[in-house]
Amino acid sequence: xxxxxIAGNWKMNKxxxxxxxxxxxxxxxxxxxxxxxxxxxxxxxxxxxxxxIKGTNIKLGxxxxxxxxxxAYTGELSAAMLKACGVEYVVLGHSERRQYFGxxxxxxxxxxxxxxxxxxxPIVCVGEKKEEREAGYTNALVVYQTLIALTGLTAEExxxxxxxxxxxxxxxxxxxxATDEQANETIGVIRExxxxxxxxxxxxxxxxxxxxxxPKNAKGLMAQPExxxxxxxxxxxxxxxxSKVVGFDK
Ligand code: PEP
Numbered sequence: 001x002x003x004x005x006i007a008g009n010w011k012m013n014k015x016x017x018x019x020x021x022x023x024x025x026x027x028x029x030x031x032x033x034x035x036x037x038x039x040x041x042x043x044x045x046x047x048x049x050x051x052x053i054k055g056t057n058i059k060l061g062x063x064x065x066x067x068x069x070x071x072a073y074t075g076e077l078s079a080a081m082l083k084a085c086g087v088e089y090v091v092l093g094h095s096e097r098r099q100y101f102g103x104x105x106x107x108x109x110x111x112x113x114x115x116x117x118x119x120x121x122p123i124v125c126v127g128e129k130k131e132e133r134e135a136g137y138t139n140a141l142v143v144y145q146t147l148i149a150l151t152g153l154t155a156e157e158x159x160x161x162x163x164x165x166x167x168x169x170x171x172x173x174x175x176x177x178a179t180d181e182q183a184n185e186t187i188g189v190i191r192e193x194x195x196x197x198x199x200x201x202x203x204x205x206x207x208x209x210x211x212x213x214x215p216k217n218a219k220g221l222m223a224q225p226e227x228x229x230x231x232x233x234x235x236x237x238x239x240x241x242x243s244k245v246v247g248f249d250k
Pocket of ligand 1: 235
């Protein structure tokens with residue numbers, strides 16, 4: 001019922017020429033995908049990637065955006081700027097933004113609402129740190145993060161215009177992955193949290209898993225009923241690896 005979405009988060013990697021080469025290699029490998037395929041590239045690469053993905057099924061994504069339309073916010077980008085470059089998706093609240101750049105649940109919410117109102121699809125990242133899982137807070141925390149991020153959206157918007165990425169912080173870039181069952185269970189908890197406020201929208205909203213997902217573990221994760229795709233960091237930087245993950249779309 002829910003169309004999976006597999007998105008690559010390139011983080012701070014690739015120049016425009018390298019980015020164009022990567023998507024040019026990727027395009028034929030994912031041409032038959034039955035899921036949505038997105039590459040979230042640094043903003044300097046938007047033009048090169050937008051040109052290279054013309055006529056393909058690959059969509060362009062950004063890695064962050066500001067919630068204001070314009071103004072004195074040095075270094076920031078608005079939703080309108082992203083849209084003008086052909087961006088359709090934007091990663092928001094990534095744990096690296098939260099950890100290194102002071103991103104909070106409140107600002108993730110402002111960004112999420114601004115993205116949806118502007119017609120972009122936010123990929124909203126939530127997830128617990130290792131010590132939070134060990135202390136037994138995972139379920140409460142991920143539901144809290146999710147509901148704060150979505151505050152101000154209608155059930156219709158939550159159902160159709162938002163993607164959630166469940167990314168346990170301890171699994172990002174570490175080579176550690178949540179087990180298939182852990183990821184499925186926590187995503188199920190997030191879905192029930194969404195149901196408590198937005199009712200049946202919970203059945204439609206897509207919730208990805210992210211955290212060291214790669215061609216070896218993607219099959220098991222993607223087979224889980226609650227998991228609607230992946231947000232892929234390291235393994236999205238090589239066309240062949242990313243295309244293999246995409247190959248496990250349901
Ligand atoms: C990410 O950056 O969202 C991510 C999941 O990274 P990695 O796949 O490298 O763990």
